[in-house]
Amino acid sequence: MVAALPAAAQDYPNKLIHVYMGFPAGTYLDIVTRHFTDRLQKLAGQTVVVENKVGAGSMIAMEAAARSKPDGYTIVFGPGASAAAVQFKSLPFDPVKDFVRIGAVVAFPFVLVVNPRTTPVNTVEELAAFLKKKDKVSYGAPNTLSLVGGALFSDARGLKAEPINYKSAADGIRDLNAGDIDFIFNDAGFAFAQMREGKLKGLAITFSKRSANAPDLPTMLESGFPGFDFHDWMGAYAPAGTPPDAVAKLEKWFLEIAKSEETTAFFKRIGAEPFALNAAEFTKWEDAEFAAWRDRAKIADIKPN
Numbered sequence: 001m002v003a004a005l006p007a008a009a010q011d012y013p014n015k016l017i018h019v020y021m022g023f024p025a026g027t028y029l030d031i032v033t034r035h036f037t038d039r040l041q042k043l044a045g046q047t048v049v050v051e052n053k054v055g056a057g058s059m060i061a062m063e064a065a066a067r068s069k070p071d072g073y074t075i076v077f078g079p080g081a082s083a084a085a086v087q088f089k090s091l092p093f094d095p096v097k098d099f100v101r102i103g104a105v106v107a108f109p110f111v112l113v114v115n116p117r118t119t120p121v122n123t124v125e126e127l128a129a130f131l132k133k134k135d136k137v138s139y140g141a142p143n144t145l146s147l148v149g150g151a152l153f154s155d156a157r158g159l160k161a162e163p164i165n166y167k168s169a170a171d172g173i174r175d176l177n178a179g180d181i182d183f184i185f186n187d188a189g190f191a192f193a194q195m196r197e198g199k200l201k202g203l204a205i206t207f208s209k210r211s212a213n214a215p216d217l218p219t220m221l222e223s224g225f226p227g228f229d230f231h232d233w234m235g236a237y238a239p240a241g242t243p244p245d246a247v248a249k250l251e252k253w254f255l256e257i258a259k260s261e262e263t264t265a266f267f268k269r270i271g272a273e274p275f276a277l278n279a280a281e282f283t284k285w286e287d288a289e290f291a292a293w294r295d296r297a298k299i300a301d302i303k304p305n
Helices: 004-011 028-044 054-067 124-132 144-156 167-176 188-196 245-256 261-270 278-301
Strands: 019-020 047-052 074-078 101-113 137-143 161-165 181-185 201-205 231-241 273-277
Touching: 019 028, 019 054, 028 074, 028 124, 028 231, 028 245, 028 261, 047 201, 054 074, 054 101, 054 231, 074 201, 101 144, 101 188, 101 245, 101 278, 124 201, 124 245, 137 144, 144 161, 144 181, 144 278, 167 181, 167 188, 181 188, 188 245, 188 278, 231 273, 231 278, 261 273
Parallel strands: 019 047, 019 074, 137 161, 137 181
Antiparallel strands: 074 231, 101 181, 101 201, 101 231, 101 273
């Protein structure tokens, strides 16, 4: 039996690979997932099936993966649990100990946008100065990252700004276009489309470097906001105890897909950014994200449910 173990590892994969995805079919993150799984199927030489386990900000999918057999044939693709750790009082799994990180593959930065017809500014500092003259300031918060962005910006410049919650980013953008709110941090894909149409003006991006989709748009870091670097992202995880050889093969395949010219072009079309991290890099980066989210939660006054 012992002699047979290396042979089994070398044979990996020899059957269907199951991928959990925590968002509905056809949505932005699902489309990205299927871009990767379609290509993983070719590299692995096995069928790869995506199952959408929707709910709780992808935590249902994460839980399903955590409870799966750790044999390399079940993985979960998504944004991890660093944000969820401050949004929920408890999780039905340990977001660190119950998983092996395979790698990160893509980032979804946010852009600080304003309505140029009601807010005639060209830089983030001009926005801060403009808002300080107003009696009432509000910003859109259709999701946690929009809330965090608005809170971090307001806190950094001593603004008393009220977050306005929305069910969707489209609702927030609608009110920004109508002049009902002053600014919003919105995902880059949606923001770039509004900027190209001239409806909104982008002031800065929340990524660590400028985007190829908008090279003239500075980062928040360049705009004088140290540490202002956050974004949504996706990575691949396997249940704790998954054989290292299987993890290594998956890591190699996901990074190969992430770094391909085809994927780079795909990212550009959807307003995403390359964010290829190997297992070790991903582990170090995500550990820092758990700490960062604790600080963000305090500033944004995020109360766990």
